[in-house]
Amino acid sequence: MKSPLAALFLREWRLARRIGGGGAMGVVFFLIMVTITPFAIGPDLNLLGRIGPAILWIAALLATLLGLDRLFQADHEDGSLDLLRMADTPLELVVLVKCLAHWAATGLPLVIAAPVFGLMLALEPPALAGVTASLFVGTPALTFMGAMGAALTATLRRGGLLMSILVLPMTVPVLIFGVSSAAAATDVSLSFTTPFLVLCALTLASAAGAPFAAAAALRNLGE
Amino acid sequence: MEHAGFILASFGLTFLVVAGVLASIVIDHRALKRELARLSPVDTRVSPDQPRS
């Protein structure tokens, strides 16, 4: 554990896995969303199978965002954010590592749970694979975008709600290409690679850009 | 003029929104002016020759 970034990753991971860390709660929330949608639209398996990828994606979007509001807030409250800000390690890298750890603790379980929940929505095996692959590639982008919102609202009491308002419009592209590539897995007339590659590009671009925006927002908190 | 209702509604609504924005800015301006007038004497009262209240 020589590198400070590795130490930070482990710390974040442990905090997220601990009781109250919210890692497991994201999956439970995901399950509840999947459970509750059929009550709204009816138990018709054909219909559910058709819109299943969309349900899974919206559920993953909300689960990711709801878990993110504490990303910097907790650090701000106990003062560790000030330490991170004053450390030699650039704040941008700190944000990047925090996002990766957070995704590993909360996003990855969603991806693993997605095929199981997809079965409940009567998805065909190709669709299951498509949804899981697109979630695997796309949810990091959601985490990065959410991190920008979390950094902007870290000191606010109503931060969670405001964060969702700020971030959700920005996630429209991820949702579009995520659902498209998931849908293309079953429909042979549609191309799978195009939306999937765009989704990869979105994730990489947000990984490159979001740490700078989030770090700028965090520095603003300290002034 | 066909569809006169729709045309009238869009122009009327645009007028209402713009008028609303303008009114809110003007009302805000008046309130701020009043507030400044109330606060400024406190600020400039450092000069000793100015009478209190």
Added chain:
Amino acid sequence: MWKYANPTFFLALVARVLPWVAGLTVLLLAVGLYMTFFVAPADYQQGDTVRIMYIHVPAAWLSVFCYMTMAASALGTLVWRHPLADAAQKAAAPIGAAFTFICLVTGSLWGKPMWGTWWVWDARLTSVLVLFLIYLGLIALWQTIEEPGRAARAAAILTLIGVVNIPIIKFSVDWWNTLHQPASVFRMGGPTIHPTMLWPLMVMALAFTMLFLTLHLMATRNEILRRRVHRLTMLAAGSGESDVAGARFADQEA
């Protein structure tokens, strides 16, 4: 250039320029409205409903122009930390939201007789709707953070994130829309618009831009004054003279 950016100088400038700008706005609006209703011909397909275009298109133009103004001010806030940029940025958000709202509603009112529905998930409409949501988010952010300087920098960061993101959103919505092939939707003629319609449209666009300028100057002035009030209140409270201010307030009330 920095002289003009001084808030006090700006207030003096606004006091001198505002009557002219406002007068020009009224004049242009009068001419534009006259041309809209009496000069511009009715469309051979859409009839008189096409007259809604003369407010819909300028409003759409302003919804983008206002965001660009905000983004430029955001740079001023982050790079030069200028209080005038903070004020300009804050003043622009509600005005931009208002024009985006006008664009959406007039589009809807135009769509009902032309397309038969109040709303279609057309690429352009959807992009504007997302832009409207971003405006609302910015306003919410402004209203939530109390300290003016900090709120300005947070909003500036969000505005610039939006600058990067809005073209991506536009692109993806276009892609999504072609994927889903909407029911036959009427398309505007693009550059083939006839001069008798183009001229009124240009005049109205100019009139709306001047209208924005007028409102923005007034609102920016308000924000500068609000900061002064904020500072004076802090000063009065901080120097232990709040009792005097309180007494004054009581005097006023009596």
